Amino acid sequence: MAAKIETETLTGDINIPSIQPGATAHYKSNPAKEDHNKFLGFPGARVENWREAAVEHMGELLGKYKSLRVFMDICVRCGSCADKCHYYIGTRDPNNMPVARQELMRKVYRKYFTPAGKLLPDSLTGASELTEAVMTEWYSYFHQCSQCRRCSVYCPYGIDTAEVSMAAREIMDHVGIGQKYCNEILGKVLKVGNNLGIEPHALKNTLEFVEEDVKEVTGADVRYPMDEKGADVLLVAPSADFFSTPHIEGFTGYGKVFHEAGVSWTVSSYASEFANFGMFIGNYDTMKKVAQRIRDAALDLGVKRIVVGECGHAWRVGYSFWNTLIGPFDFLDPKYPAPQHICEFTLDLIRRDGLKLDKSANDEFTVTFHDSCNVARGSRMGDMPGGQFEVPREIIKAVCNKYVEMDQNTIREFTYCCGGGGGLLTDELMDLRVKGVLPRANALKEVMDRHGVNTMAMICAICKAQFTKVLPNYGIPMETVASLHQLVSNAVVLGGKIGV
Amino acid sequence: MAFDLNGVTYETDEDGYLVNLDQWNKDVAQYLATQEGLDMTDAHWEVVDFLREYYDEYKIAPMIRILTKAIGQKLGKEKGNTKYLYDLYPGGPAKQACKIAGLPKPTGCV
Secondary structure (H helix, E strand, O other): OOOOOOOOOOOOOOOOOOOOOOOOOOOOOOEOOHHHHHHOOOOOOOOOOHHHHHHHHHHHHHHHOHHHHHHHHHOOOOOOOOOOOHHHHHHOOHHHOHHHHHHHHHHHHHHHHOHHHHHOOHHHHOOOOOOHHHHHHHHHHOOOOOOOOHHHHHOOOOOOHHHHHHHHHHHHHHOOOOEHHHHHHHHHHHHOOOOOOOOHHHHHHHHHHHHHHHHHHHOOOOOOOEOOOOOOEEEEOOHHHHOOOOHHHHHHHHHHHHHHHOOOEEEOOOOOOOOOOOOOOOOHHHHHHHHHHHHHHHHHHOOOEEEEOOOHHHHHHHHHHHHHHHOOOOOOOOOOOOOEEHHHHHHHHHHOOOOOEOHHHHOOOOEEEOOOHHHHHHOOOOOOOOHHHHHHHHHHHHHOOOEOOOOHHHOHHHOOOOOOOOOOOOHHHHHHHHHHOHHHHHHHHHHHHHHOOOEEEEOOHHHHHHHHHHHHHHOOOHHHEEEHHHHHHHHEOOOOOOOO | OEEEEOOEEEEEOOOOOEOOHHHOOHHHHHHHHHHOOOOOOHHHHHHHHHHHHHHHHHOOOOOHHHHHHHHHHHHOHHHOOHHHHHHHOOOOHHHHHHHHOOOOOOOOOO
16 A cells, blocks of 8 residues: 655644645656547657657647747746645646746747747757657656636636646647546546546446435435436436445435436436536546436437536536537527526525425534535636635525635635545545645644534536645545535435425 | 566556456565555455455445445444445455455546
8 A cells, every 4th residue: 555645733823834846857747548538539658759749739839829939939937826826835846837837838838939939049048959858857747737717816817727728738648748647538438428537327226326325315206216217307417426425425315306306317427427528638538428418318318418427527517618619509498507406496486495305404503615626727607706605605505504704814715625635536646636635725724723614515517526635635534524415314304305 | 566476477567456356366465465554354355356256246346335244244233334345444444455355456536
């Protein structure tokens, strides 16, 4: 078994550490196998002329995405972002300062795409050729960015580091330098329909299990249907909801909410995945293909609405990109948002007094809410600005008596990443993941000590998996981590107000 | 990566999971468990047996809740929970137990 990872003692305070150059230069994601890369249309292994091909592709991206060129040009190195990254705070490696991470690409950009970089000596411009050493840095440090965009909130120019990381990964994939975690998973979702590779008969078995389990615990016949044509709602959840704990508790909650709403719904075995890692690797075509399965399933099943489960980055893809990727959704009922988040669905029902809730069912919990980065900084919810912050909080307050906020610099748009987002939720990066959770763990620890918080609710499958795995390293039990709809599930009184 | 056991070579992936699942046998499981620093007891084998049985039918590891419930039914209700499984397999029932049972590593947000 792997050696225990050394962790700092939680103090409840977030301190900015002194730098330790090269501290994490040795971190390396497992490289993708030949078949993983080829299936996605990338070269199986690093191509012979990788330098030229990478620079050429960088030029293509700079032409296609004006934002990328602007981000390369306008940074003035003010340093606002330097201490904002959870990976910098946790690892102390200065290359994990967002400005320095971007510089890994910017110095190459200067060399090949700016007059000064082309004409003047590198010592004057800080430009660099794309050498073997630079590519090694790219592979390491662009897989130490969870694309959470906290740094961008503080950047006076609005430079989006996530977009730089995505572009870097796209360039690497383009020359055959892929990351196994993302590319293997993308193969599975495109072949089987979900990231885990759950085949239809296994998914059916899982759903039947949930149905029986709910019946056993509550006595109610709540249905968890699959592939039912003519259902009103297609529910698309992250596939971790069919596998992990506490994810499944949230999924169980979705079903209870639909049951109480009196709305017919179904999951699709063809599109049984909301997550879309195409975004993590910055590859538009792959992102589109993954999303396309959902449109096809919705049309095939003849649903009127698409409701999506608790998955952070996928909500960004769904809310912000779906309409361009797979829209228009003119075949759906225009009365409802497309897609609609399960939190929007649940809150609407609560506001219409359509759910009978027993808050005391959650009285053993003092709850706080972790804003997931892609929801907080890449989307919205409901019908008002900031809805992505208010909708989940309003639900929690409707189903729990005891709710506490973490420090204001660590929530809402200032939220800290769980440390496992952006395609980094893989075992070989465990050291990074454990260190990256440090600021969030400290903010949590503070409310645990001060207010007796024992539950942190959230609406992201990656956050749930990451926290349950890494928080125990800091002495925080995995049971602290909860699905938001798990709390809803606890509080719903079944049969209370069906069909209101 | 690979390891040799009783004169046979077993190929594994970067994380030590068997590449060829048909090569699995109890000696291999015992070997992998030792590598993980685990002492295989009857309780450990119960989990391994269930995982293999489930995989045989569904080509995927079971959801954790299905596993805990099955173990609870077999070994008593007080053992049908995640904590019991983590006591047996500190590396996680999904990942560590799957490795020893010769199942592929679960992928995704897990």
